[in-house]
Amino acid sequence: MARNPIKDQVAIVGVGSTGFRRDAGGRSSASLACEASIAAIRDAGLGADDIDGITVAAEPGSPNPPRLASMLGIQRVSHFASAQPVAGFGLVDAMNAVFSGSCEAVLLCFAVMRSPWNSRSAARDPFRRTVGAGVRPVPELVQGAAGYASWASRYIHEYGARREDFGYVAINSRTGAVGNPLAAIRTPIDMQDYLDARMIREPLSMLDMDLPVDGADAFVLTTAERARELRPDPVLIHAASVGLVDRNDEDQLLDLSRHGQHVVIEQLKAKSDLWLSDVDVYLPYDGFTIITLNWIENAGWCEPGGAGRFLESHWDAAGNRVLIDGRVPMNPHGGSLSEGATRASGHIREAVVQLRGTAGERQVPDASVALVTAGGFFFNSQGAIFRRG
Amino acid sequence: MPPDVEITEAELVERFPYVRMDHDTKHLYRGWLARELRLNRCRDCGFWHHPPKPVCPRCWSSAVEPTPVSGRGSVHLLTWLHQGPPAPDVDYAAGPHPVASVELAEQAGLRFTTTVVDCPRERLEIGLAVELHWIERFGAPFPVFRPAEG
Numbered sequence: 001m002a003r004n005p006i007k008d009q010v011a012i013v014g015v016g017s018t019g020f021r022r023d024a025g026g027r028s029s030a031s032l033a034c035e036a037s038i039a040a041i042r043d044a045g046l047g048a049d050d051i052d053g054i055t056v057a058a059e060p061g062s063p064n065p066p067r068l069a070s071m072l073g074i075q076r077v078s079h080f081a082s083a084q085p086v087a088g089f090g091l092v093d094a095m096n097a098v099f100s101g102s103c104e105a106v107l108l109c110f111a112v113m114r115s116p117w118n119s120r121s122a123a124r125d126p127f128r129r130t131v132g133a134g135v136r137p138v139p140e141l142v143q144g145a146a147g148y149a150s151w152a153s154r155y156i157h158e159y160g161a162r163r164e165d166f167g168y169v170a171i172n173s174r175t176g177a178v179g180n181p182l183a184a185i186r187t188p189i190d191m192q193d194y195l196d197a198r199m200i201r202e203p204l205s206m207l208d209m210d211l212p213v214d215g216a217d218a219f220v221l222t223t224a225e226r227a228r229e230l231r232p233d234p235v236l237i238h239a240a241s242v243g244l245v246d247r248n249d250e251d252q253l254l255d256l257s258r259h260g261q262h263v264v265i266e267q268l269k270a271k272s273d274l275w276l277s278d279v280d281v282y283l284p285y286d287g288f289t290i291i292t293l294n295w296i297e298n299a300g301w302c303e304p305g306g307a308g309r310f311l312e313s314h315w316d317a318a319g320n321r322v323l324i325d326g327r328v329p330m331n332p333h334g335g336s337l338s339e340g341a342t343r344a345s346g347h348i349r350e351a352v353v354q355l356r357g358t359a360g361e362r363q364v365p366d367a368s369v370a371l372v373t374a375g376g377f378f379f380n381s382q383g384a385i386f387r388r389g
Numbered sequence: 390m391p392p393d394v395e396i397t398e399a400e401l402v403e404r405f406p407y408v409r410m411d412h413d414t415k416h417l418y419r420g421w422l423a424r425e426l427r428l429n430r431c432r433d434c435g436f437w438h439h440p441p442k443p444v445c446p447r448c449w450s451s452a453v454e455p456t457p458v459s460g461r462g463s464v465h466l467l468t469w470l471h472q473g474p475p476a477p478d479v480d481y482a483a484g485p486h487p488v489a490s491v492e493l494a495e496q497a498g499l500r501f502t503t504t505v506v507d508c509p510r511e512r513l514e515i516g517l518a519v520e521l522h523w524i525e526r527f528g529a530p531f532p533v534f535r536p537a538e539g
């Protein structure tokens with residue numbers, strides 16, 4: 001076992017969400033951040049004076065911690081940080097801040113907004129023109145999206161993967177979104193819809209990637225001890241880690257057998273008392289379908305290159321979704337493919353909601369352990385195991 | 390090596406308005422103006438790396454030197470953009486635009502990402518042997534690949 005003194009010592013005790021929409025309609029990212037934050041603090045049974053830590057994801061247009069403190073009247077803050085996007089970075093920062101004693105209760109806020117570079121409608125919004133402004137890209141930049149499309153080609157080349165293998169991920173997500181009012185897109189799809197979808201960055205199509213959205217999720221973290229006083233259903237962070245290797249430029253990654261995801265899984269396995277056979281809900285990142293396939297393999301659900309066959313053999317045809325061993329759903333909230341690009345705050349939210357037992361029609365019976373594996377291959381791999389407190 | 394075009398750093402930055410350039414990457418683009426693809430190579434241990442870094446990631450030497458590559462390699466990663474950022478020589482309406490990461494002959498894992506020209510779609514696939522070629526983009530040379538001769 002690796003050292004993990006923080007195991008089960010920090011809890012998520014508050015959660016709030018605006019839901020995610022293709023256009024939140026005349027609202028700033030700050031406004032969405034405030035709404036989610038207030039909801040999360042109230043959900044924890046706390047007020048502004050109880051919050052003394054603020055961690056936000058440094059998303060384009062999102063308010064930074066000082067601005068959030070000023071907007072919400074949080075009077076005394078002894079820890080604040082801007083974490084890299086993709087939610088695990090903020091989660092790890094917040095939990096460490098609580099555990100170390102830097103603060104008692106952290107507001108962890110993730111606000112995303114469509115930017116002119118990823119949304120045509122955002123490009124027409126005069127208030128968004130300067131968001132994410134920078135050097136004009138050329139088509140051949142491998143950074144970001146093209147990196148995943150390129151590695152998807154490589155994955156197909158190396159393993160003979162079929163388009164249907166990717167399709168299972170997309171179909172499963174949409175099925176989940178039907179029962180999730182926070183999701184931006186809630187219409188179910190079938191394999192023919194997937195195969196007919198418009199190509200964007202071939203071999204990836206419209207249905208292989210999440211869409212830019214407006215919205216915010218927020219959480220409150222505190223010590224497990226305090227959490228038990230506040231709520232009957234705290235969710236404990238059992239283990240969490242981020243992962244990185246040296247060759248992390250998109251086109252310089254040596255191969256698919258060694259990148260950040262592998263570091264994350266090694267860490268989680270070494271730190272956790274719980275592993276795949278204990279998991280009741282699996283929440284792999286699905287910003288691109290190729291990422292999900294790789295997570296399934298790298299987490300050890302199946303062998304490298306086998307994710308498509310794995311999904312096929314664990315497919316619940318009646319439910320039009322994945323049900324691993326007839327028991328464990330994957331992204332029952334619809335993932336980022338349906339909620340939109342929450343950058344995994346939605347995956348963490350779903351873990352909390354499922355472990356509280358408040359997921360409504362998509363509730364997994366008696367869910368007590370959730371595994372989140374978030375981020376991609378290059379510079380934002382991360383994972384966490386949550387348990388019911 | 391042909392003599393470099395004599396221009397200032399300010400002029401260099403102006404020649405590549407679509408590039409976020411700094412003191413570690415400027416040599417790469419000076420090379421483009423001379424139609425040479427110069428990647429960083431360590432003078433002490435011989436290791437190549439890209440994109441340009443201020444030190445050799447293998448031995449930590451600062452003696453990294455922009456060094457012309459042969460331009461030979463093979464397609465390692467490939468995507469076809471059906472839509473994407475505009476460029477004067479790219480017409481998405483005419484067909485998807487290929488973006489390839491080429492593994493260079495100099496060293497395993499040393500890759501350079503750009504497009505491939507003069508190649509029919511059905512021939513362009515992972516593993517194709519290619520060679521360096523130059524086109525004009527925004528009034529400056531731009532490195533691309535094309536199928537290798539023979």
Ligand SMILES: [Zn+2]
Nearest residue numbers: 431434445448
């Ligand atoms: Zn060296």
